[in-house]
Amino acid sequence: MPSRNNSIEGKLPFGSPHTHFNGLGSDAAATLAMVAGDLALIIDDSGKIIDLTANPREFPEAQQWLGRDWLDTVSIESRAKVMEMLANARKGVTQHWRQVNQVTADGEVPVRFVVVRLGEGGGSIAFGRDMRDAAALQQRVLQAQQSLERDYLRLRQLEARYRMLFDQSVEPVLIVDAEAFRIREANRAAHQMFHARNGSLQGGKLTALFTKPAREHLIAFLGSALVSPGVMPIEAEVVDSTEPVMLSASGFRERGGQFLLIRLSGANSAVEQNSGATLRVIEEMPDAFVLTDARMIIQAANPAFVELVSAATADQLRGRPLGDFLGRPGIDLDLIDSQLAKHDIARNVSTVVGARDGFDGEPVELSAVRTNDDQPSYGFVIRPIGRRLRDLPATTDAPRSVEQLTDLVGRMSLRDIVRESTDLIERLCIEAALEYTSNNRASAAEILGLSRQSLYSKLHRYGLGNMVDSVDE
Missing domain, CATH: 3.30.450.20 (PAS domain)
Structure with a gap:
């Protein structure tokens, strides 16, 4: 050249x-x-x-x-x-x-x-x-340019898809500048909700779309949404409309600025009213409630559960395994999970909260339910039972049984006494497992590490085979 x-x-x-x-x-x-x-x-x-x-x-x-x-x-x-x-x-x-x-x-x-x-x-x-070094440099520059062109084309395609999905979505969606609360983007459904001409919402103030009494609460809600991804939706009254809307928001960053993605929906439909009432009841109920995904990762919790596990806020719990706070490691939650997988429900399961560092934990009782969605969720209702256990009369069966065994010394050989002790301990463990699982034999066999056939054999051996209300599945 x-x-x-x-x-x-x-x-x-x-x-x-x-x-x-x-x-x-x-x-x-x-x-x-x-x-x-x-x-x-x-x-x-x-x-x-x-x-x-x-x-x-x-x-x-x-x-x-x-x-x-x-x-x-x-x-x-x-x-x-x-x-x-x-x-x-x-x-x-x-x-x-x-x-x-x-x-x-x-x-x-x-x-x-x-x-x-x-x-x-x-x-x-x-x-x-x-010119070999220069040619290699030119080749790298050419490859970098081609890579940039491919990335630019990919971004343009993604932008076109985003724009199409954004405009054709039936759900009203707004993108708002987090500093001035000015609307940057609004889809067609949002314009229809506010009875505005297409394109007229861009550049306007978000707060101007809502009544004056609702604006202060709205601004506080948007500020919370910027720092916490799990803020519950709120209702807000729209200007020139008798029907309030349900508003949810999540924050994101773009080009050094902060923005809010706001989703709107009508708040007066029967389904939404029932849903809102349900959420308020769960928030106010005295028993602890926690919602997890299929992996038992906490998604939401009411104030009673936050207080039960001694956390500061529900945001500290969100995204953490439920096993960090509930159950004895490797036993309780595995048993509950197996019961939910088989029956979709678990009733009155005894377990503990806060078992760690040598502390046995506080006794609690829980019931759980599993949804049948494509991505199932688990709901747990938990109530402390420490006072109830303290009020129960102490059992004396075990000490009497041990005393009976020690009385055999001198009348039986040590081998026979050990065999009797083993049988006693085995029977007590089986009875405890059946009580713990509400007489569910399959679950009892699982936590005892026995096959079902072995458990059935031992039940008949100790005269426990005819226990009422036994469940095999």
Whole structure:
């Protein structure tokens, strides 16, 4: 590729070249030729390479070019450039840098050459500069540009899909600047809800769409939505409308600014009224309530549960496993999960809250339900039972049984006493497991680590096989 930046055309000439270069010897001239480029070729008038200088690490085949026509050492596409440069040198025409591909064992190497005439009958010298680093840089720049173009096209496609979904959504949606509460985007459904002309909501104040008594509560709600993703929706009264709307919001950042995605829906439909009443009842109920996903990750909790687990706010609990607060590790929640998977409900299960660091936890009783959605959720109602347990009379069956065993010393061998002790402990454990699982034999076998057949055999052995209200599934 021609380049005039490194030619002699237009450059200020030396003021007295004869003074400085008249005494230039062959050694000094050779040194200048060696430092002028990465490769220098001495070409005779017939176009043959009669001498050269090059770095053998960069051009290991250079010595093999001696005695060959320069045209034979370059690619076919570069031969016309070589012929033109040699012809211009013989005519004394000002030369410019031209890129030529030298053929090597590793492939074609791009080299920029300029040819200078050495004098009448002295041939010419071709100064070359290795362009491999520049070519690699250009390739990287090209790849980066292509990657940017692909990303830009992908973003344009995503933007087009977002715009189509945003405009065609039947749910009213607003995008609002979090600082000034000005509407940046509003879809068609939002314009229809506020009885506004398409495009007229953009740039307006969000608070102006609602009545004055509702604005202060609305601003506080939007501020909470910026710092907490789980704020419950609120009702707000719309200007010039007797029907309030249900408003939910979530914050996000874009280009260094904060914005709110606001979703609106009618609040006076029967379903929404019942839903709102249900949420208020759950918030106010004295028993603890917690909602989890199928992995028992907490999604929501009422104030009673927050107080039960000694947390500051419900936001601290959201996203954490329920097992961090409820149940004995590896027992209770696994049992509850298996019961919910089989029956979709679990009733009056005894467990503990806050069992950690050697503390046995506070006894509680819970009931749970599982929804049958594509992505099921679990709801837990939990109530403390510590006072109830303290009011129950203490049992004396176990101590009497132990005393009976110690009375056998002297009348039976130690082996027989150990066998009797084992049977007693086994029976007590089976009775405790059945009581814990509300006589669910399958669950009792699971927490005891027995197969169902083994449990049934032991039940008959200890006379427990006819216990009433037993459940196998």
